[in-house]
Amino acid sequence: MADPNARAPRWLVLGSIGLITIGCLLRFSDLGQFLPWYDEFSTLRHIANQTDPELLQQWGGREQVMADLWRSLAAKPGKTAWDTVQSLASANAHHPPLYYLLARGWAHWFGNNIVSLRMVAALMGVALLPSVFWLLRQLSDRPSLPWIGTVLVALSPLQILYAQEAREYAIWLVFVVLSSGFLARSLRNSAQNSVQKSTGIHWLLYGITLTLNWYSHLLGGLVLLGHGLWVGVWWWRSGDRHWRRVIPWAIAATGTLLAMSPWLWTLFQVRKGAATSLEWLNQTSAPGMQRWSAMRTFAAVLWDGQPSIWNPSSADFLRWVVVVVFGVALVHCGRSSEPMVKRFVFSTIAPFFLLLWLPAIVMDRTMATIIRYQLPLIIGVQVALADWIATLCDRIPPKPGQELPQPLWFYLCRWRWMPQLFASSLAILLVVANLNAAKARSWQLSWWSKGGPGWVEVAKALKEVDRPLIVMTAVPGYSSSALSLSYASDRLKARNISFWLAPSIQNLNWPERSNTFVLVPGKKLPKAIEQRGQRLVPFGASWWNLWRLQSSTPDRPST
Numbered sequence: 001m002a003d004p005n006a007r008a009p010r011w012l013v014l015g016s017i018g019l020i021t022i023g024c025l026l027r028f029s030d031l032g033q034f035l036p037w038y039d040e041f042s043t044l045r046h047i048a049n050q051t052d053p054e055l056l057q058q059w060g061g062r063e064q065v066m067a068d069l070w071r072s073l074a075a076k077p078g079k080t081a082w083d084t085v086q087s088l089a090s091a092n093a094h095h096p097p098l099y100y101l102l103a104r105g106w107a108h109w110f111g112n113n114i115v116s117l118r119m120v121a122a123l124m125g126v127a128l129l130p131s132v133f134w135l136l137r138q139l140s141d142r143p144s145l146p147w148i149g150t151v152l153v154a155l156s157p158l159q160i161l162y163a164q165e166a167r168e169y170a171i172w173l174v175f176v177v178l179s180s181g182f183l184a185r186s187l188r189n190s191a192q193n194s195v196q197k198s199t200g201i202h203w204l205l206y207g208i209t210l211t212l213n214w215y216s217h218l219l220g221g222l223v224l225l226g227h228g229l230w231v232g233v234w235w236w237r238s239g240d241r242h243w244r245r246v247i248p249w250a251i252a253a254t255g256t257l258l259a260m261s262p263w264l265w266t267l268f269q270v271r272k273g274a275a276t277s278l279e280w281l282n283q284t285s286a287p288g289m290q291r292w293s294a295m296r297t298f299a300a301v302l303w304d305g306q307p308s309i310w311n312p313s314s315a316d317f318l319r320w321v322v323v324v325v326f327g328v329a330l331v332h333c334g335r336s337s338e339p340m341v342k343r344f345v346f347s348t349i350a351p352f353f354l355l356l357w358l359p360a361i362v363m364d365r366t367m368a369t370i371i372r373y374q375l376p377l378i379i380g381v382q383v384a385l386a387d388w389i390a391t392l393c394d395r396i397p398p399k400p401g402q403e404l405p406q407p408l409w410f411y412l413c414r415w416r417w418m419p420q421l422f423a424s425s426l427a428i429l430l431v432v433a434n435l436n437a438a439k440a441r442s443w444q445l446s447w448w449s450k451g452g453p454g455w456v457e458v459a460k461a462l463k464e465v466d467r468p469l470i471v472m473t474a475v476p477g478y479s480s481s482a483l484s485l486s487y488a489s490d491r492l493k494a495r496n497i498s499f500w501l502a503p504s505i506q507n508l509n510w511p512e513r514s515n516t517f518v519l520v521p522g523k524k525l526p527k528a529i530e531q532r533g534q535r536l537v538p539f540g541a542s543w544w545n546l547w548r549l550q551s552s553t554p555d556r557p558s559t
Contacts, residue, residue, distance in 0.1 A: 008143035016147040019427055020129060023154025027125045027163045031118040035488050037451040040114060040166040041480040046087050047104045047112050049079040055479045060503035063511055069486050073112060093267045094274045098215040099168035117166035124170035125163025129154050131174055135181035139340045142390055149386035155430040157304035157437040161449045162372060168216050169372050175213035176223050176376045182206035183227055184340060187234055207252035211259045222351040223376055224253060230347035281367040291361055294368035299323055301378055303433050305440040309448040326381050333384040341387050348380035445491055455488040461540050463494035469513040470499045473525050481520060516549040
């Protein structure tokens, strides 16, 4: 057991502060670099309290340009926070309202635009760093572990990505970490028979942060399940297995369930719609593609330099190295870590790995590649890696041995400067990985975490067309598709694109234009177009789902 009063070496503290500062700055850099994508447009719409029927009423039957589309995302006067909650409950009940209420308050003062909302996520990403430091202080008395763990989170390319996304993932991680820290503090106090009042306060704070974790993301329920495993192992391993020892946690967990029950009931009432909106998670692709892509997203915790996760690259070797390093760290954690660290790591990883990731990997489903749903698991893996690195540093004696002779490696590993050299090498590798990710992202308009470069490629193709008109119908996701394409076209300076939304299949009176395209036609629109004596011809890649409108009259044979 480490000395609780011990302090980390001065060189480690100063170096860590410098690296953490770099991580904070990276979270605020180029917030407007990437194009908004489907999920971020959903955030903008909920904050503006604009539903699909309302947008259909505003857009339907009129030719629109980008300014017209974006003007509809202005917050509607007279709408309140309760309207935002109702908007989520009716359309996206699988997204609890905490983040959206916070973002609405921010947008009221700083504007409902993508850079402003990404700033909220960046602030939450910075708040995550002291939360991780405090969590590691609760898990272990080793002075080096909090600094190393915080640096790993601060400089993780994956953590930086999701700290720049106008969604709930950054705030979710903050409450995952805080609730785990309060649980660790409460269990340590209970084991030491601390003052009842102090222990009660910590259990109360644990219950509050656990509830906020669940109201940040629906998968926060898996965090509660993991904490139950943690408490169960702690109770079983303790000398006193009296059932009363788990009563405080049971009360906190019950309180969380009761506090969350109104939203769970809302979700139950719209379960069919929620299940339909999540069907894409069970989609499959070419055999093995989802598994390879899952490996690439997982490796982005330390190395991320490719805008698409679907294409093989020369960097796949480095990604396999990252996966192996994490595997070694987890094995070390299971064999040699302190009990509190070990329990946190595996109780955080187990629910997400066993219930979400492993089934998706085995069945080769899209869910395997959606790393944002596995972010608490990533925190657990990063803590395991930090624990392994801290153990390696602690095992290096500061002075060489006295017995002679010894192999050369004996002296190299025992020189006084070896801990500094090891930590410096690790810091250099982390900085190089972040510089590589920053360089790769600097000239991209989109990234794999934001839907990939699809809309950029569509906009580039349409830029070469003279005054294209994009026809749409009210298929699911039509508004986000239109906003995404208009935003990409504006960034590429292709501002001659206009949009026309059909109010209904029976009302297809769009303006006559030589270059007319249909975006995501659905099932009914092609039949209606055929009745007009026209046909749809694929334009570009098949996955664009973009079709060019042409006359179905066959060309006359030449004489």
